[in-house]
Amino acid sequence: MKITPGSVRHWKHKGDKYMSGTFYNEYEVFSKRAPDKEFIHQFSLTAPNDEIAKVMAQENFLRREPVSDLWVVRREHILTLSEGKKHSLKRLDNKDYRNTKGYGYLRKKWRQYEQNPLDEKEIMGWAKE
Amino acid sequence: MEAVTDMSESGKYEAFMKRIEDGDKIEMDDWMPDEYRTVLIKLISMHGISEIMGALPEKEWVPKAPGLGRKLGIMAKVQDEMGHGQLLLRVSEDLMKPLGRNRADIMDDLFEERLKFHNVFHMRTHTWADAGLIGWLVDGAAIITQTNMLGASYGPYARALKRICAEEVFHAQHGESIIMALAEGSPEQRKMLQDAIDRWWPSLLMFFGPESKDTTGSSKQDATIKYQIRTKTNEELRQSFLSKYVPRIHSLGLTIPDDTLRFDEATKKWEYRQPDWKEFKQIIGNEGPKSQDRLNLRRAAYENNAWVREALEA
Numbered sequence: 001m002k003i004t005p006g007s008v009r010h011w012k013h014k015g016d017k018y019m020s021g022t023f024y025n026e027y028e029v030f031s032k033r034a035p036d037k038e039f040i041h042q043f044s045l046t047a048p049n050d051e052i053a054k055v056m057a058q059e060n061f062l063r064r065e066p067v068s069d070l071w072v073v074r075r076e077h078i079l080t081l082s083e084g085k086k087h088s089l090k091r092l093d094n095k096d097y098r099n100t101k102g103y104g105y106l107r108k109k110w111r112q113y114e115q116n117p118l119d120e121k122e123i124m125g126w127a128k129e
Numbered sequence: 130m131e132a133v134t135d136m137s138e139s140g141k142y143e144a145f146m147k148r149i150e151d152g153d154k155i156e157m158d159d160w161m162p163d164e165y166r167t168v169l170i171k172l173i174s175m176h177g178i179s180e181i182m183g184a185l186p187e188k189e190w191v192p193k194a195p196g197l198g199r200k201l202g203i204m205a206k207v208q209d210e211m212g213h214g215q216l217l218l219r220v221s222e223d224l225m226k227p228l229g230r231n232r233a234d235i236m237d238d239l240f241e242e243r244l245k246f247h248n249v250f251h252m253r254t255h256t257w258a259d260a261g262l263i264g265w266l267v268d269g270a271a272i273i274t275q276t277n278m279l280g281a282s283y284g285p286y287a288r289a290l291k292r293i294c295a296e297e298v299f300h301a302q303h304g305e306s307i308i309m310a311l312a313e314g315s316p317e318q319r320k321m322l323q324d325a326i327d328r329w330w331p332s333l334l335m336f337f338g339p340e341s342k343d344t345t346g347s348s349k350q351d352a353t354i355k356y357q358i359r360t361k362t363n364e365e366l367r368q369s370f371l372s373k374y375v376p377r378i379h380s381l382g383l384t385i386p387d388d389t390l391r392f393d394e395a396t397k398k399w400e401y402r403q404p405d406w407k408e409f410k411q412i413i414g415n416e417g418p419k420s421q422d423r424l425n426l427r428r429a430a431y432e433n434n435a436w437v438r439e440a441l442e443a
Contacts, residue, residue, distance in 0.1 A: 013232075013233035013234075013236040013237050013240075013431075014233045014234060014237050015233075016233060018438045018442075019231070019232055019233035019236065023438070023442065043216060043219070043288070043289070043292070044219050044223075045215065045219065046219070046222075046232075048438075048441045048442065049441065052441065059208075059212075060212050060215055060216070061212075061292075063205075063208070063209075063212075064296075080158070082158070083156075083158065083159045083160060
């Protein structure tokens with residue numbers, strides 16, 4: 001029987017097996033805009049199975065922007081950090097030797113030898129030569 | 130690291146407020162004060178449900194929209210609104226999980242009238258001009274409240290709003306396009322548009338909520354400002370709406386049904402006739418012209434689509 005607005009008076013969702021039970025799984029959605037781009041997190045969704053999750057991911061989050069690939073992951077399969085553990089992501093400010101900042105003096109040195117320094121901008125630019 | 134878990138409740142609260150003040154974002158599994166969680170659940174559930182309750186009547190304009198282009202445009206908007214509902218309900222569900230609550234509770238709260246939806250979606254739409262006006266001015270008002278929360282301290286909500294606001298830009302222009310066609314149309318079309326403004330003006334003022342809780346007995350604006358979920362008060366948002374839209378309405382040769390409306394150069398504020406806040410309370414208490422019909426539309430939608438869920442389960 002088709003239910004028309006007005007004919008349904010009492011509806012309880014609590015206890016409804018679709019709404020309250022384990023019918024829906026949680027997924028996290030990642031996509032990339034172009035083949036040479038990184039995957040980025042879009043958002044989460046709920047779906048009853050993996051196939052629908054992929055369709056929903058496209059329908060919910062990728063209706064306009066360019067997209068070349070899609071990952072849909074069950075949330076329970078993602079390893080996360082607790083709030084406390086996130087503090088361990090902060091780095092101490094004594095790691096100059098890991099980046100070019102620690103070698104900043106070379107710029108002055110090369111100038112003495114009348115050479116241009118080969119910095120990040122220069123080296124990455126070689127891709128276009 | 131241990132220091133974080135061993136802290137007393139007041140220590141945790143202070144650390145939490147410090148994080149917010151430093152511009153850090155709170156994530157769903159992070160410690161948060163109960164009040165913060167409750168305020169967010171209320172706000173975001175109401176926001177999410179309003180998107181859905183707004184999309185249901187709007188979809189009724191698809192067959193009535195004049196021409197294929199307009200039908201496709203409004204159909205895309207309806208899909209966006211349902212998508213916004215999906216995003217926001219996800220954010221709410223995650224916040225509710227530790228309390229043992231889920232989407233079923235959100236829907237039951239809606240039907241048992243514990244969860245309200247936006248005043249504008251309790252109103253009747255009469256003509257195609259109403260559909261255009263909703264896109265132009267109701268979505269315009271929604272853009273003002275939503276962009277005000279783009280920097281919200283709760284990360285998942287801020288990220289949802291970023292997606293939503295980007296799509297709202299399309300909705301606003303979709304509405305402007307309908308309005309422009311009517312404003313530049315026949316005298317009958319212009320009258321249709323003017324009638325729509327006259328009908329919707331009080332609802333647009335109400336959209337931002339009362340100036341303070343003294344008006345209607347309750348308001349969550351103080352808590353949302355304290356926790357940096359939003360920055361402006363209801364009245365500041367309403368003032369900003371008036372500044373942006375009154376000149377546009379007038380520029381099209383349309384009038385606003387309030388002869389007291391004026392911008393006071395001394396106070397730099399708009400003066401306007403207050404809408405009937407008693408009526409506002411009735412409307413959001415589901416006693417508006419279309420409140421019960423809209424609730425039944427949602428009930429019927431869930432029932433009529435039961436076969437889809439059953440098929441997916443098989």
